[in-house]
Structures are given as structure tokens and as C-alpha cells.
Amino acid sequence: MAYGVGGKTKIDGVSEKADTFGDDGLKRFDAGLGLGVAFEFGKIVVGVETGTSFTKVASGASAYNLSALATIGYKF
Known part of the structure; x- marks a missing residue:
């Protein structure tokens, strides 16, 4: 789940910034599903x-x- 706290959107060619989550903007609440996998090769992690x-x-x-997200890590 995610909730948009705040933000401003700037449109090219327009000098004013609009509220990202205003009445005509994006919805604040989002819910979804994530899936991931990671592998460990000694001290190296890839996911x-x-x-x-x-x-x-x-x-x-x-x-x-x-x-989409890709990770590479090193375990100390």
C-alpha cells in the first residue's frame, strides 16, 4: 500500500506548478501486489x-x- 503525501507537477511550457494530488490530479492512495526473487552467491546478492x-x-x-527493480548487493 502507498499514500501520496505531497508533490508539485511542472508542465513544460507552463510557468505555474500544479498540486500533484489536487482535485484534478492523481489519487493519493494506491494498493497493489509485488513479487520478487533474490539469489545469494557467497557474499553477493542479486535480485x-x-x-x-x-x-x-x-x-x-x-x-x-x-x-520494476533490479538489485545487486554485497553482504558484510
Whole structure:
């Protein structure tokens, strides 16, 4: 789950910034599902992860959040 706390959106060619989560902006609450896997090779860790949301990001749009993540780490 995620909740948007605040933010400003700047549009190219427009001098004013708009509230990202205003009445005409994005929805603050998002819930979704993530899935990931990681492998350890001695002290090296390698992993990949993906996530998708169940809620639309804006009213009147069929857009959803989607994320992908790759990690490489070293265990001390």
C-alpha cells in the first residue's frame, strides 16, 4: 500500500506548478501486489522485483502504477 503525501507537477511550457494530488490530479492512495526473487552467491546478492497496482492513478483514466527493480548487493 502507498499514500501520496505531497508533490508539485511542472508542465513544460507552463510557468505555474500544479498540486500533484489536487482535485484534478492523481489519487493519493494506491494498493497493489509485488513479487520478487533474490539469489545469494557467497557474499553477493542479486535480485529482481516487479509490482503493479490495483487502483487507477487518476479519475477518468485507465492508467495504473507499474514498477520494476533490479538489485545487486554485497553482504558484510
